[in-house]
Amino acid sequence: MFSKKKITVAYTIEQCTKCGMQVKRKFKEGDVLFVNMTKCVSCDGLTMIEKIFGESTDQ
């Protein structure tokens, strides 16, 4: 019946408020848009969650 399975994976984009660097990582529970702040890996700034989206991949 189904030859292909579609799997949707949620991703989170974090952007540094200081240098603007973006990091794409898998969404994890507790991620909230524009709220979470973690330390930037390339400067001493803080990152903010810019975008949360789902991507479908064929398996």
Ligand SMILES: [Zn+2]
């Ligand atoms: Zn930065």
